[in-house]
Amino acid sequence: MATIGDVAREAGVSRSTASYALSGKRPISEEVRRRVLAAAEALAYTPNAGARALATARTEVLGLLAQFHEDEFAPAMMQYILGVTNTARDLGYDTLLVTEADGVRALRRVTDSRMVDGVVLMNIAQEDARLPVLRAAPQPGALVGLPGDCSGLDVFDLDFEEAGRVMVDHLHRLGHRELILVSQPEHVVERGGAYVWRLRDAALGRARSLGVTLHAVYGESRQPAVGRLLHGLLDAWPAATGLLINNEAAAAALPSVTYERGWRVPEDLSVIGRYSAEFAATFSLPYSFVESAPDRLGSMAVRQLVRRVESPAARREPYVVRFISPELVSRGSTAPPRSR
Amino acid sequence: MATIGDVAREAGVSRSTASYALSGKRPISEEVRRRVLAAAEALAYTPNAGARALATARTEVLGLLAQFHEDEFAPAMMQYILGVTNTARDLGYDTLLVTEADGVRALRRVTDSRMVDGVVLMNIAQEDARLPVLRAAPQPGALVGLPGDCSGLDVFDLDFEEAGRVMVDHLHRLGHRELILVSQPEHVVERGGAYVWRLRDAALGRARSLGVTLHAVYGESRQPAVGRLLHGLLDAWPAATGLLINNEAAAAALPSVTYERGWRVPEDLSVIGRYSAEFAATFSLPYSFVESAPDRLGSMAVRQLVRRVESPAARREPYVVRFISPELVSRGSTAPPRSR
DNA sequence: CTGAAAGCGCTTACAG
DNA sequence: CTGAAAGCGCTTACAG
Missing domain, CATH: 1.10.260.40 (lambda repressor-like DNA-binding domains)
Structure with a gap:
């Protein structure tokens, strides 16, 4: 060459x-x-990229650290990744996708070796062992997901607490007084996925203050377990008239479940999900939902990251924690409750 | 540092x-x-990775070029990507994920700048404009998917033709004499996705020689269009007793369709799909299927690529076109036909 | 067994 | 407006 x-x-x-x-x-x-x-x-x-990197101390590559847990619902992940890679490219950066199970080692490797100018972390846990490493790294970092301690990092996430309140409010306003909330599986919480209880606790709090009965349960991430679970819940609380779903697999399974029960939505059951429009389209989910905006979150994280990479001034700005406001997209799956 | x-x-x-x-x-x-x-x-x-790359002419990074078309079923993609990134890491390489729409430009950029030691191409078209660029590049390349011209490249793919024959054979042996084959949408073929007609033509050929009637149609990639399509097909050919599905979205939609018709599988309809075990598990698809082995294909491509990267001798070996034999995984969704 | 030096291919102060 | 030179941080012949 x-x-x-x-x-x-x-x-x-x-x-x-x-x-x-x-x-x-x-x-x-x-x-x-x-x-x-x-x-x-x-x-x-x-x-030559290596020579230029050596001379300028810039690689024009961003690291993207994503974890894939055996028991997780993978289809939702792709949108976050595309949000990152596409925005990075628009800004002139390539993306190193790191899916290593040992996230701490992986992060150390790509930052210490100066392979990347900045790092986006996904699948953030409440106590995330990668965060101290990222804070100590010479490159800036951005998170998609809210950890317990946000110091020294830019953080982007859906406002899951507001999402929980929006869901409850909406059905309360329509007259519902007994609801079921299906969250992600419990092991997601154990692994540190705080967004599960952020939505859950906020929904429970709002329900309590509104005098709404809310049955909050953890779900499953796979079929057919999640289908059985849904049947079980609807059997267990026959007076519940609304279903809130913070669990992609459960949302995907619900159409079959209501069909099997001979129920119509929203006549027999009001439903609100929490997922992305892309996900809704792929699975043709006929429910109103709170948009989780994975591509927008990935994009925001990259934009802020690149600002810090490119401008020493931006580098010194205070760190931000930015929440996307939950947008309730109506698909007509909610209505006033009907006594059954 | x-x-x-x-x-x-x-x-x-x-x-x-x-x-x-x-x-x-x-x-x-x-x-x-x-x-x-x-x-x-x-x-x-x-x-320092840049300094080392400059001195050794090796980056220990592989490029992964994937395209995401607006109208495609994205969930299946993730498995291919993970097959590549995980195997690459096992062999000591990181992965640059490039999702740019302009694949030719992207490929030129990462190879010319020497950002990567080798490249894996996905979403291969029959006439793929990226291939001449890859052949001319100084780095070796591997394809996941079969193009019209395989020269100068290592190619890995499922044996889609054999898959088509396996499906027809299996149902013929059980006594079926009229079948429907639902392929990917026609625009996937137009874009050059040869695997669609490779399976289709082979199935048609085998059916003809066995005296089986095979209705081969293109499908849709999205709900609810694909669900409507399936209903339409089953209405149009009421004598068909078996359904072959080379279309992830159609497979995912089928459970609702049979349910809506009050049909049981395999009593009223025998079904064979073509997708990955991972996909089957995620969507709980209760059908026998030909395993498409995306992670294995990604992994094979990377192994061969790294061999060529690391050994000058391997570099000079003849190029390979390797097909994975279709494995029919039984889930009990086929049975002798019952007259309806 | 160890060291001094060249070189990989850029960028960017320093001079003019 | 242009050029000669230093330097980024490594690796690897070349000498001893």
């Missing part, structure tokens, strides 16, 4: 002039610039 | 000795090696 030296020779200038002509970082005579560009074009010159 | 110079000074040796002690590429006295390792440990030394 051609080097900057080849381009310089071809254009009859020095390597520094060739470099400046290409970068535009200092004034170059029109004639010389033309010759350099022509030479670069002719030789199909592309700078 | 500490450099090799810091380590050398701390250990009281030259930089070259420090480097050799760390790499083990030449004999080092026990005493010196100990001092160097201790110094590296004390300073938390990690080599």
Whole structure:
């Protein structure tokens, strides 16, 4: 491959002039610039990324650390990843996708070796062992998901607490007085997925203050267990008229369940989910839902990260914790309750 | 961060000795090696990836080019990606995930700049504009998916033709004489997804030679269109007793459809799908299926790629086109036909 | 067994 | 406006 030296020779200038002509970082005579560009074009010159990284201390690569747990519902993940990779590319960055089980080791590796200019962490746990490593790293970091301690990092997440309240409020306003909330499986909470209880506790609190009975249970992440669970819940609380679902697998399973029971939505049961529009479309979920906006969250995290990477001033700004407000997208799956 | 110079000074040796002690590429006295390792440990030394890449012409990063088309069923994609990233890591490589819409540009960028030591291409089209670029690149490449022209590249794919025959054979043996095959949407074929007609044509050929009537149709990739389509097909050919599905979205939609019709599988309809076990588990699909083994394909592609990257001898070996034999995983969704 | 030096391919102060 | 030179942090022949 051609080097900057080849381009310089071809254009009859020095390597520094060739470099400046290409970068535009200092004034170059029109004639010389033309010759350099022509030479670069002719030789199909592309700078060597390693050499440039060494000289500039910038790789133009962002790290994306995602964990895939055996027992998790994977389809929802892809949207977050695409939000990150696409936005990164728009801003001129490539993305190193790291799916290693040992997140601490992985993070140390990519930051210590200076492979990346910044890091986005996904699947944030309440006590996330990667966070101290990220805080100590020379590169800035952004989180998609809310940990217990946000200090020293930019954090982006859906406002799950508000989401819980919005769901309860909406059904309360329609006249419902007994609801069921199906959350993610308990092991997600044990692993530190705080968003589960953030929504749950907020929903419970709001229900209590409104005088609504809310049965909050943990779900399953896989079929057919989650289908059986839903049947069991609807059997157990026959007076419940509304179902809130903070669990993708449960949402995907619900259509069969209501069908099997011969129930119609919303006539026999009002339903509100929490997932992305993309997910809803893929599975054709006919429920009103709180948009979880995975692509937007990934995109926001990258934008802030790149700001800090590129501007020393931005680097020194206070860290932010930004919540996306839950948007309730109506699909007509809620109505006033009917006594059964 | 500490450099090799810091380590050398701390250990009281030259930089070259420090480097050799760390790499083990030449004999080092026990005493010196100990001092160097201790110094590296004390300073938390990690080599700078850019500097190493510049010196060795190796980045220890693989490129993974994947395309996400608006109208595609995304959930199946994640498994291929994980097959690649996990195997790459096992072999000591990180993965640059490139999802850019302009695959040609993206490929040129990562290869010309020497960001990667090799490239895995996914979503291969019959006439794939990226292939000439990849063949001309200095790095080796591997494909997951079969293009029209395999020259100069290692290719890995499911044997879709054999899959088509296996499906037809199986139901023929059980006594079925009229079948429906639902493929991916037509636009997937138009975009160059040869696997669609590879399975289809092979199934049609086998059916013809067995005297089986096979209605082969293109499907939809989204709900609810795909559900409506399935109903339409079952209405149109009431004498068909078996359904073959080469379309993830259709497979995911089928349970509701049979339920809505009050049909039982396999009593009223025999079904065979083509997807991954992971996909089957996520959606709890109760059908026998031909395993598409995305993680295995991704893994095979990476292994071959890394062989070529690491060994000049392997680099010169003839290129391979490797097909995974379709494995029919029984889930009890087929039985002799019953006249309806 | 160890060290001094060259070189990988860039960028960017320093001079003019 | 342009060039010669230093330097980024490694690895690896070349000498001894």
